[in-house]
Each structure stands twice: as structure tokens, then as C-alpha cells.
Amino acid sequence: MSKTISIDGQSVPFEEGQTIMDAALAAGVYIPHLCHNPEFTPHGSCKLCTVKVNGRNVASCTMPAVEGQEVLNDTEELNADRLALTQMLFVEGNHLCPACEKSGNCQLQAVAYYLGMMSPHYNHFYPQREVDASHPDVILDRNRCIYCELCVRASRDADGKCVFGMSGRGIGSSLVVNSASGRLGDTNLAVTDKAVQVCPTGAILIKGKGFTVPIGRRIFDHYTIKQIQTGGGPHE
Amino acid sequence: MSERKIRLATCSLAGCFGCHMSFLDIDERLFDLVELVEFDRTPLTDIKHCGPCDVGIVEGGVCNAENVHVLKEFRKNCKVLVAIGACAINGGLPSLRNNIDLWDCFQEVYQYEGGLEGGVVPNDPELPLPFDKVHPIYEVVKVDFFLPGCPPSGDAIWRFLTDLLAGREPKLDYEQLHFD
Numbered sequence: 571m572s573k574t575i576s577i578d579g580q581s582v583p584f585e586e587g588q589t590i591m592d593a594a595l596a597a598g599v600y601i602p603h604l605c606h607n608p609e610f611t612p613h614g615s616c617k618l619c620t621v622k623v624n625g626r627n628v629a630s631c632t633m634p635a636v637e638g639q640e641v642l643n644d645t646e647e648l649n650a651d652r653l654a655l656t657q658m659l660f661v662e663g664n665h666l667c668p669a670c671e672k673s674g675n676c677q678l679q680a681v682a683y684y685l686g687m688m689s690p691h692y693n694h695f696y697p698q699r700e701v702d703a704s705h706p707d708v709i710l711d712r713n714r715c716i717y718c719e720l721c722v723r724a725s726r727d728a729d730g731k732c733v734f735g736m737s738g739r740g741i742g743s744s745l746v747v748n749s750a751s752g753r754l755g756d757t758n759l760a761v762t763d764k765a766v767q768v769c770p771t772g773a774i775l776i777k778g779k780g781f782t783v784p785i786g787r788r789i790f791d792h793y794t795i796k797q798i799q800t801g802g803g804p805h806e
Numbered sequence: 807m808s809e810r811k812i813r814l815a816t817c818s819l820a821g822c823f824g825c826h827m828s829f830l831d832i833d834e835r836l837f838d839l840v841e842l843v844e845f846d847r848t849p850l851t852d853i854k855h856c857g858p859c860d861v862g863i864v865e866g867g868v869c870n871a872e873n874v875h876v877l878k879e880f881r882k883n884c885k886v887l888v889a890i891g892a893c894a895i896n897g898g899l900p901s902l903r904n905n906i907d908l909w910d911c912f913q914e915v916y917q918y919e920g921g922l923e924g925g926v927v928p929n930d931p932e933l934p935l936p937f938d939k940v941h942p943i944y945e946v947v948k949v950d951f952f953l954p955g956c957p958p959s960g961d962a963i964w965r966f967l968t969d970l971l972a973g974r975e976p977k978l979d980y981e982q983l984h985f986d
Contacts, residue, residue, distance in 0.1 A: 660896070667985035668892050668956035669899055674986065683983055688952035689895050693945050696897075696904040785986050794980060 575639040577621075590630035590641060591619055600796040601643050602652050602681055604659075604770050605718035606631040610727060613719055616659075618652050618681065653685040660690040662741075664699065664713035665771075671780050672772030674788025678716060680795035702747065704755030707777050708766055715745050715773040725765035733759045745773070812971055813859040815846040815884060819873040820900045820940055821866025823849070824957045825891040831960030832967075842971050859884045861970065867893040868941045869900055872934035881947040886970070889949045890963075892956040892985060894942060899956075901940040908938050951976055955984045 572583040575590065577599050584593035594601050595608060605616035614632035621630045622642040630641070642648065659665075659678060667673045699712040717736065722745075725733040733754075737746040749756035759765065766774055785791075789798060818826060826849060832839065847856040856862065862884030868874055881887055892898035903911055912927045943949060953966050953976070962982040969976040 664901075664905070666892070666896070666899065666902065669902060670986075679985055682985070683980065686983070688954060688983075689889065689942070689944060689949070691944075694897065694901075694942065696901065696939055698905050791984075792981060 573635075573637045575635050575637070575641055577641045578643050578645075584635040588635050590621060590623070590628075590633050590635050590639070593635045594630065594643070595800070598800045599643070600800045601630050602649075602684065602795075603631060603799075604677055604681060604716060605720065607720055607768060607770075610720065610723045610768075613723070616655070616716070616718060618655055620648065620651065622648065649685060652681075653687055654691075656682050656685055656687055657689075657691045659716050660687075661692045661694045662697070663715065664696060666713075670714065670772040671775055672714070674783075674785055674791050676772055676790070677770035677795060680790040680798075683790060684795050699744070702754045704753040705757075705759060705777075706755065707761035708754060708759060709775050709777055710745075710747070710754050711773055711775070712745055713773075714771045716771055717743055717745065718770060720768040720770065721745075721765040721774055724768045725759075725763065728764035731758060731763065731765070733757045733763070733765060811844040812842055812861060813846050813857075814843040814848070814861045814863070815856045815859045815880065816848040816850075816863040817856075817865070817876055817880065818849070819864060819866035819876060819894070819943070820869035821891060821893045821898070823865070825865040825955075828955075828957035828960055829963055832964045833960065835964055839967065856880055856883045861886045861888065863888045863890050864894050864943055865890050866943075867897045867900055868937070868943055868946050870934040870936045874946060877943055877947055886950045887947065888951045888953060888966075888970075889943050890953045890955075890958065892954065893940075895944075895952055895954055896942050897940045904939045908936065953978075956986050958982070958984065 574581045574583050575593060577594060580599065582593050582597045582599060589612060591601060591606060601619045601621060603619040605613045606619060612631040614629040617629060619630045620627050623633065623639050665678065667679055673679060701712065702710040719736060722734045722736060725731050733748055735746050735748055737744050746752065747754050747757060761776055766776060816826065845851045846859045847853040856879050862880040864877060864880055864887065868877060889895050893900060916922055916927045917925050955962060959982065962978055965978060965982060966976045
């Protein structure tokens with residue numbers, strides 16, 4: 571008999587070594603997340619996937635599943651926390667959806683839609699961030715970076731290149747590029763690299779593809795991120 | 807006995823009037839709307855100042871001193887204040903200038919760009935004082951409801967208005983909630 575945990579009263583099976591997030595995704599249970607991607611080592615930084623396990627808040631993407639855990643996920647309290655975290659991500663960067671090519675395919679936006687975000691609520695930082703258009707095929711717009719480090723992980727673990735890294739701490743953090751000039755055009759990044767594909771927002775975009783699919787006909791225009799990430803919607 | 811009509815005011819601050827255009831996209835439902843509401847200050851009536859109203863709808867962010875005066879007039883007079891569109895909610899496209907020095911902006915527009923007579927930055931006391939950054943309206947006054955979109959569709963606006971006017975908490979369907 572397989573081991574199980576309970577998520578919102580639903581019995582969810584798991585195998586030894588799986589996290590709560592792994593078990594949930596395998597069972598088609600949606601736990602909102604941004605920095606997690608099942609293809610890469612969990613990072614546990616965005617905290618959107620926070621669930622309550624036996625009365626304590628934990629990041630479900632890093633917490634191992636253990637027999638008998640009582641997990642609360644889709645509750646009013648946790649979703650309110652997730653909404654607040656999402657709003658903070660919006661005001662800490664410069665997320666202007668109408669001016670962004672990722673709009674409609676953006677996971678940050680999709681999570682905001684899912685959580686019913688009607689405004690960013692907090693005062694905007696309007697930080698000064700650099701745009702790097704030096705690469706012939708890829709543009710890096712740090713205004714939209716949420717520091718999930720998926721590009722860092724993908725470049726290091728999948729592409730074996732270490733093109734991206736993080737510098738600084740806290741509000742002074744920034745996404746840096748591993749070349750003497752600090753410019754993307756001076757790295758060996760290729761447009762086919764995994765690091766270019768994994769960005770959940772519009773921080774890393776492929777050039778020359780603008781509006782191939784018009785606004786209004788994009789994934790999250792019609793499907794919730796819950797439908798997409800639990801396999802209920804169309805696959806890319 | 808006829809019930810008093812709901813008094814509605816609208817304005818556009820640092821916006822493009824796109825939300826107002828989308829409002830007109832409710833088309834023949836405008837006839838249903840005027841059965842329920844009476845317009846105060848709005849571009850439709852050309853009334854210049856807002857009187858006591860039940861609902862005020864504000865498009866656009868705050869980019870200069872005049873925007874603040876109008877916004878405060880709306881907040882003072884409207885029982886319920888609604889922010890409509892991306893600009894009112896997060897600054898929108900006008901806030902793209904937030905990371906550019908204001909004087910650099912002026913020089914680019916009035917001095918370096920061709921086609922403008924004289925090549926000087928306007929400095930008439932009649933002109934409202936611009937701010938160094940564009941802000942959403944909720945950073946200046948309390949806002950009761952938000953209707954996102956760039957612009958929100960006519961259907962989203964109609965859904966929002968019919969909910970609000972019926973005394974319900976406005977709620978959009980998934981496909982009506984858009985930031986773009």
C-alpha cells in the first residue's frame with residue numbers, strides 16, 4: 571500500500587523522496603507557485619506555495635512528504651497571503667503588462683488572475699533596472715525579473731553554462747550575467763538554451779517573436795494557471 | 807413614485823481616454839444605463855467640476871498637480887470611487903517614464919525632436935506642474951473598487967457597473983479580468 575498525505579482532506583499518494591509539491595502535482599492538485607518548476611531543483615524562494623502542515627507554514631516545494639501529514643492548501647487565509655506576496659512582487663519590479671510581450675503567457679500575471687488580484691495594493695517602488703539588448707537573439711529586461719533563479723538553475727544544471735547568477739542581497743539583489751562586460755551578448759548563451767525558455771515572466775524574451783500570437787488569444791487569456799499546471803488545459 | 811437616479815461622474819487623468827472609449831463599447835446598453843444613472847462631471851456632459859455623486863470612475867494615473875486636484879475633487883464628492891484601467895491602477899504606460907529623468911524627457915520631446923517651433927520647453931504658469939514620477943491613484947486617495955484592463959472590455963465594464971449599481975460586490979468572470 572502506498573503512503574499518503576492529506577491535502578485539504580483529499581488523500582494524495584506519494585513516494586519516498588517526493589516533496590509535498592511533487593505529490594500534489596502528480597495528483598493534479600494545484601498549489602500556486604512561481605519559482606518552482608518540476609524540471610529543476612526546488613528553490614523555495616517565492617513562498618507562494620506555502621501550505622499549512624500540521625499547523626505550521628512551510629514551503630511545499632521543499633518540504634518532503636511524510637506519511638500522515640495533514641496539509642491545508644486552498645484556504646482563504648493562505649490565498650490571502652499568496653495574494654499579498656504576488657502584489658509585493660508587482661510593486662517591487664516594473665510590471666507593465668500592456669507593454670510586455672509576455673502578457674497572456676506570463677505566470678506572474680496568471681497567478682495574479684487566479685488569486686483575483688484587482689490592484690497591486692502597495693506603494694510602487696518603480697526601481698531603476700537595466701535592460702540588456704546586447705544579445706542578437708535574446709533580450710534581458712530586469713524590470714520584470716522576480717528573482718526566481720529559474721534561468722540561473724537552467725543555465726547551470728541543464729545547459730552547463732552558468733550564464734546567469736544573482737548578486738547583492740535583499741532589495742539590492744539583481745540578476746547578473748557571467749561575462750567580463752556583464753552583457754548578455756558577450757556570453758555563450760544560445761537562443762535554444764533551456765535558460766531562455768524557463769522564465770515565468772517577461773524578463774527573458776526571444777527577439778523577433780513579438781505578437782506572433784495576438785493579445786487575447788494567449789494561454790492565460792482563456793485558461794487558468796491551475797488548469798495549465800495540473801494538466802487540465804492545452805499543452806504547449 | 808420614482809426612485810432617485812444614481813449620480814455618476816467620470817474623468818481621465820494621465821490616461822489616453824481608452825477606458826472611456828471602451829465604456830462607450832457597452833453600445834445600446836447605454837440606454838439601460840441612463841435609466842439608472844444621471845451623469846455629473848464626465849466628458850459626455852462636459853460639466854467641468856464634480857458635484858456630490860454616488861459613484862466616481864477615474865481613468866488614468868497621477869502625473870501632475872492638476873491630476874491631484876481633480877482626483878481629490880472626485881474623492882471628496884463621490885461616495886464610491888472606482889479606479890478603471892491599468893494607468894489608474896499601476897501607473898500604466900505613462901509610468902514608463904518613471905525611470906527617465908524628467909528634464910531628459912522634456913529635452914527629448916521639446917528640444918531634440920524635430921517639428922516643434924522654437925525648440926524650448928514650455929514654461930507657462932497656466933500649465934500644470936509635472937511630477938517626476940507617475941503614480942496610480944490609490945497612492946494618493948482611498949479607492950473603493952478596481953477594474954483592471956488596458957482597457958477593460960465593454961462587457962467587463964457592463965458587468966462591473968450592473969453589479970455595483972445593484973448593490974452587489976463587483977465580480978468579474980475569469981476571462982473578463984485582464985491586465986492588458
